Amino acid sequence: MANSQESGKRSLAIIGAAIGLAISILIIVYSYDYAISADPRIIGFWFYLTQKPYRLLQLSVSLFPIGIGYFVGKEHQEKKSLKIVAQENRLLYQQTLEKQEALDQLMHRISRAHEEERKRISRELHDGIAQNLSGIILDVGYLKAVIGEPEAQKHLQELTDLAKETVIDLRRILNDLRPVILDSQGLAPTLGQHVEKFGRETNIEIELKMDLAQRLPPGMEITIFRIVQEALNNVKKYAQAKAVTVAVGLDSDSVGVTIQDDGQGFDLVKGLQDHRGFGLVNMKDRAESIGGTIDVATQPGAGTTIKVTIPLASVGEFDG
Amino acid sequence: MSKRILLVDNSKQFRANLKRFLRIDPDLEVIAEAQGGEEACALADEHKPDLVLMDLKMGAMDGIEATRRIKNANPQTQIIVLTVYDEDLYRSDAAAAGAADYILKEEIPDNLLRSIKSILSIKD
Numbered sequence: 230m231a232n233s234q235e236s237g238k239r240s241l242a243i244i245g246a247a248i249g250l251a252i253s254i255l256i257i258v259y260s261y262d263y264a265i266s267a268d269p270r271i272i273g274f275w276f277y278l279t280q281k282p283y284r285l286l287q288l289s290v291s292l293f294p295i296g297i298g299y300f301v302g303k304e305h306q307e308k309k310s311l312k313i314v315a316q317e318n319r320l321l322y323q324q325t326l327e328k329q330e331a332l333d334q335l336m337h338r339i340s341r342a343h344e345e346e347r348k349r350i351s352r353e354l355h356d357g358i359a360q361n362l363s364g365i366i367l368d369v370g371y372l373k374a375v376i377g378e379p380e381a382q383k384h385l386q387e388l389t390d391l392a393k394e395t396v397i398d399l400r401r402i403l404n405d406l407r408p409v410i411l412d413s414q415g416l417a418p419t420l421g422q423h424v425e426k427f428g429r430e431t432n433i434e435i436e437l438k439m440d441l442a443q444r445l446p447p448g449m450e451i452t453i454f455r456i457v458q459e460a461l462n463n464v465k466k467y468a469q470a471k472a473v474t475v476a477v478g479l480d481s482d483s484v485g486v487t488i489q490d491d492g493q494g495f496d497l498v499k500g501l502q503d504h505r506g507f508g509l510v511n512m513k514d515r516a517e518s519i520g521g522t523i524d525v526a527t528q529p530g531a532g533t534t535i536k537v538t539i540p541l542a543s544v545g546e547f548d549g
Numbered sequence: 550m551s552k553r554i555l556l557v558d559n560s561k562q563f564r565a566n567l568k569r570f571l572r573i574d575p576d577l578e579v580i581a582e583a584q585g586g587e588e589a590c591a592l593a594d595e596h597k598p599d600l601v602l603m604d605l606k607m608g609a610m611d612g613i614e615a616t617r618r619i620k621n622a623n624p625q626t627q628i629i630v631l632t633v634y635d636e637d638l639y640r641s642d643a644a645a646a647g648a649a650d651y652i653l654k655e656e657i658p659d660n661l662l663r664s665i666k667s668i669l670s671i672k673d
């Protein structure tokens with residue numbers, strides 16, 4: 230590509246020079262012709278120039294079109310190749326935009342698939358494994374009741390304890406995977422539970438303002454929950470805040486979620502760049518994956534406010 | 550006189566385990582089993598059991614709703630919720646719907662028989 234352009238550049242210049250040469254020849258031929266046939270007063274000057282000492286000058290004037298031809302050709306070629314470069318740049322830019330868009334779409338699909346996968350795993354753990362473990366505990370309980378032998382009793386009790394511990398571990402995993410009450414009870418009680426736990430585990434005063442009478446589409450509920458969870462995680466880890474407010478409110482056509490802390494804030498650009506964390510990026514992906522936007526307002530010393538806006542009509546096929 | 554019990558759980562396996570466990574107390578008799586809320590309501594109406602052991606499985610009709618309906622139609626029937634969900638919200642919902650107790654499934658061997666005795670003997 231670059232090579233053909235280079236040789237193309239030279240070829241136009243050479244064509245220009247060739248045209249110039251032709252013009253030069255015409256000038257020389259005609260000037261002599263003219264000198265012989267035309268009005269001596271007009272051609273006097275030219276004739277004067279054809280005298281020996283000025284031959285060189287005359288020749289160079291005659292050859293001048295060659296130079297002009299060459300440069301005009303070159304200039305033209307350069308303009309043309311600049312145009313090509315601009316065109317290519319435009320194309321590349323377009324392609325980059327398209328790639329970026331495809332990448333964004335992919336990220337959104339991944340973030341939704343991730344959530345759907347969690348839901349599926351949690352259902353299987355609950356319906357299958359937790360249920361079976363409970364059955365085992367019941368059967369061991371029955372055996373304990375009907376077998377009198379002390380040695381057997383002891384082992385059966387150990388078995389029961391182990392199975393119980395496993396159920397409790399499983400319950401913790403289930404809740405980490407997905408808050409159990411989200412689907413049945415909705416966003417408000419789930420956030421209430423989360424906020425209450427946050428208040429218990431930290432020394433930060435937390436307030437939840439839910440201005441939301443209705444249930445939201447499932448994909449929206451889990452997305453909002455995850456964003457709040459992620460934001461509060463950061464508040465706990467970095468903000469050194471005294472107080473944080475979580476607000477969820479409904480407009481005519483969108484849901485607004487705000488998480489505001491009065492902590493030390495941070496340099497947003499640096500926070501995104503030199504820390505290899507996924508929290509902020511994830512929040513953005515999640516918000517965008519259901520057509521929403523996120524705005525992070527913060528600076529060192531001035532607290533942090535994260536505001537997410539999600540159009541009500543945007544969740545599509547994602548059922549969280 | 551033996552107490553008549555209706556089991557409600559979507560897992561056949563778990564119902565079998567529970568049934569075997571209840572054999573420990575000869576005063577308890579399982580008279581019917583239901584897989585879900587609708588069926589539980591119908592069987593409760595039909596058999597008027599002393600006790601329903603109710604799972605909270607969140608299906609078409611969940612255990613809380615079934616509890617409310619059974620209590621409305623048969624106030625004398627006692628209901629104990631048996632579940633894997635250790636959630637305060639479910640506990641209070643179950644109580645509000647009329648359940649007499651809420652027992653985690655892994656705690657059944659420790660608590661269920663005692664709970665049944667106290668709930669049903671209060672009634673006697």
Ligand SMILES: Nc1ncnc2c1ncn2[C@@H]1O[C@H](COP(=O)(O)OP(=O)(O)OP(=O)(O)O)[C@@H](O)[C@H]1O
Pocket residue numbers: 463464466467468469490492493494495500501504505506507508509510533
């Ligand atoms: N509320 C906040 N107050 C102060 N600093 C914050 C706050 N939220 C984020 N930060 C800063 O921004 C950085 C990036 O946060 P992000 O959540 O993206 O990553 P992380 O928390 O470090 O890692 P991860 O979330 O993946 O565990 C943090 O390291 C922290 O310095």
Ligand SMILES: [Mg+2]
Pocket residue numbers: 459462463506507508509
């Ligand atoms: Mg983080």
